[in-house]
Amino acid sequence: xxxxxxxxxxxxxLRLQGFLQPWVTAITIILFVVGLYLSLxxxxxxxxxxxxxxxxxxHVPAAWAGLMVYTVMALSSAVAIIFRHPLADVAAKSAAPxxxxxxxxxxxxxxxxxxxxxxxxxxxxxxxxxxFVLFLLYLGYMAIWQAIEDPHRAxxxxxxxxxxxxxxxxxxxxxxxxxxxxHQPASVFKMNGPAISPSILIPLLVMGAAYSxxxxxxxxxxxxxxxxxxxxxxxxxxxxxxx
Amino acid sequence: xxxxxxxxxRDLLLAWRQGGGVGTAIGFFLTVMVLLPLGIGPDLGLLQKxxxxxxxxxxxxxxxxxxxxxxxxxxxxGSLEQMTLGPVPLxxxxxxxxxxxxxxxxxxxxxxxxxxxxxxxxDTKLIxxxxxxxxxxxxxxxxxxxxxxxxxxxxxxxxxxVSLLVLPLYVPVLIFGISASAAGQAGPDISGSSFIIxxxxxxxxxxxxxxxxxxxxxxxxx
Amino acid sequence: MDLNAPHMNFILACYIISAVVLVILTASIVxxxxxxxxxxxxxxxxxxxxxxxxxAGK
Numbered sequence: 081x082x083x084x085x086x087x088x089x090x091x092x093x094l095r096l097q098g099f100l101q102p103w104v105t106a107i108t109i110i111l112f113v114v115g116l117y118l119s120l121x122x123x124x125x126x127x128x129x130x131x132x133x134x135x136x137x138x139h140v141p142a143a144w145a146g147l148m149v150y151t152v153m154a155l156s157s158a159v160a161i162i163f164r165h166p167l168a169d170v171a172a173k174s175a176a177p178x179x180x181x182x183x184x185x186x187x188x189x190x191x192x193x194x195x196x197x198x199x200x201x202x203x204x205x206x207x208x209x210x211x212f213v214l215f216l217l218y219l220g221y222m223a224i225w226q227a228i229e230d231p232h233r234a235x236x237x238x239x240x241x242x243x244x245x246x247x248x249x250x251x252x253x254x255x256x257x258x259x260x261x262x263h264q265p266a267s268v269f270k271m272n273g274p275a276i277s278p279s280i281l282i283p284l285l286v287m288g289a290a291y292s293x294x295x296x297x298x299x300x301x302x303x304x305x306x307x308x309x310x311x312x313x314x315x316x317x318x319x320x321x322x323x
Numbered sequence: 324x325x326x327x328x329x330x331x332x333r334d335l336l337l338a339w340r341q342g343g344g345v346g347t348a349i350g351f352f353l354t355v356m357v358l359l360p361l362g363i364g365p366d367l368g369l370l371q372k373x374x375x376x377x378x379x380x381x382x383x384x385x386x387x388x389x390x391x392x393x394x395x396x397x398x399x400x401g402s403l404e405q406m407t408l409g410p411v412p413l414x415x416x417x418x419x420x421x422x423x424x425x426x427x428x429x430x431x432x433x434x435x436x437x438x439x440x441x442x443x444x445x446d447t448k449l450i451x452x453x454x455x456x457x458x459x460x461x462x463x464x465x466x467x468x469x470x471x472x473x474x475x476x477x478x479x480x481x482x483x484x485v486s487l488l489v490l491p492l493y494v495p496v497l498i499f500g501i502s503a504s505a506a507g508q509a510g511p512d513i514s515g516s517s518f519i520i521x522x523x524x525x526x527x528x529x530x531x532x533x534x535x536x537x538x539x540x541x542x543x544x545x
Numbered sequence: 546m547d548l549n550a551p552h553m554n555f556i557l558a559c560y561i562i563s564a565v566v567l568v569i570l571t572a573s574i575v576x577x578x579x580x581x582x583x584x585x586x587x588x589x590x591x592x593x594x595x596x597x598x599x600x601a602g603k
Binding site: 161213216217219220223224227228232233236237240241243244245247248251252254255256258259 | 470474475478480481484487488490491492494495498499502517520524527531532535538539542
């Protein structure tokens with residue numbers, strides 16, 4: 081029970097969350113409205129890809145967000161391991177399903193983009209393959225949380241799993257790129273870096289911001305729920321103890 | 324160093340006395356070798372093409388599946404708890420146990436695999452490069468499998484979970500292992516540089532996994 | 546946007562699937578949040594508290 085004397089921290093968090101939540105939610109909605117308008121109606125059809133270029137505006141931000149969430153998860157896990165901050169492992173845990181959803185979306189939209197571009201739903205393109213592996217890392221992380229009953233152990237072990245996965249992400253990315261250049265040199269997804277035209281780049285960035293803020297909004301809410309759930313468990317235990 | 328050698332000796336002795344470890348793993352490996360042509364068809368040309376990849380995948384599955392007993396027996400009879408209470412850093416314990424697993428399962432499998440390649444009509448001039456890459460690569464395979472075992476010690480539904488956790492981490496070893504075996508590509512010969520990268524990947528794994536396994540085992544100390 | 550462009554179905558499918566998945570995700574998080582809060586309120590109203598320092602010793 082000594083652990084819950086640290087509950088001052090989560091209480092502070094709840095205050096911060098209460099203040100931030102409406103703002104973040106509002107910004108998310110605005111960004112989505114603007115982003116969708118830009119990407120569906122303003123952005124011109126691409127010279128080569130025609131209208132299918134619009135898939136990029138939901139595909140690429142989802143992939144970005146998937147990677148970003150894994151980074152958040154790994155950083156929270158590091159904080160949880162090093163400082164034993166009670167909020168950190170909750171942060172990592174509640175980020176995982178959101179990241180899984182983003183990664184899943186990047187895979188599905190990637191496959192749907194592949195059909196018009198390559199004539200087949202799935203091509204073992206380097207980026208798609210890396211995202212697939214990331215998807216598996218998310219699944220493994222969530223599975224380990226579920227498999228271990230003792231919540232303290234589950235938190236520690238899944239932090240370790242997240243960190244090891246995070247160290248591996250760049251190595252996996254590098255190896256998949258290497259493998260891909262061996263087998264198929266050209267990739268449709270390759271864009272010409274900064275040469276990309278602003279009419280495409282701006283909607284892409286707005287959608288990227290929208291996905292990031294969506295994550296922030298959902299994560300704040302999920303965190304609050306986890307904190308409340310722990311409080312609830314404490315109260316139920318205390319009540320059961322009284323009788 | 325002394326405790327490391329002691330653990331190594333003990334685990335190797337256990338693996339040897341209990342028997343069945345390597346034998347079962349090679350049996351499993353052979354089963355995959357049989358299933359592959361049955362699934363794909365007996366076309367010798369096709370089999371030759373997929374032989375290195377098939378051998379690698381069979382290797383990493385057999386190394387992975389032989390790893391569950393690294394900590395399970397010690398967990399069951401309580402000696403793992405003794406180790407967590409003992410003076411030896413758990414990182415060293417984990418490293419020593421992984422090394423014992425490599426010596427007793429990974430290495431024998433890696434040596435046997437290229438020679439069993441004849442079942443898949445493996446090009447004979449690939450046997451030696453494959454042997455080199457597999458011996459080096461199996462170090463990483465054993466270490467990662469031992470990490471998976473450390474993370475799931477004492478769980479009832481460990482097996483499938485370990486595969487889900489560990490197999491994605493096998494991706495770099497598999498890719499550079501295949502590439503270092505000079506197999507499957509028509510392009511310029513990059514087996515040398517692949518071998519060096521495989522070495523680098525292995526070194527990263529050698530550094531990271533004992534630390535991570537040690538941290539995982541420490542959760543038993545409460 | 547030209548609705549008759551080739552592959553329009555793929556483009557729309559991407560947006561719709563993304564919307565559906567994100568809405569389900571949001572809904573599940575919101576619903577769980579409401580549930581937990583409701584239970585918490587009910588217990589608080591019933592006068593329950595978390596265990597205090599005084600009786601934490603046992």
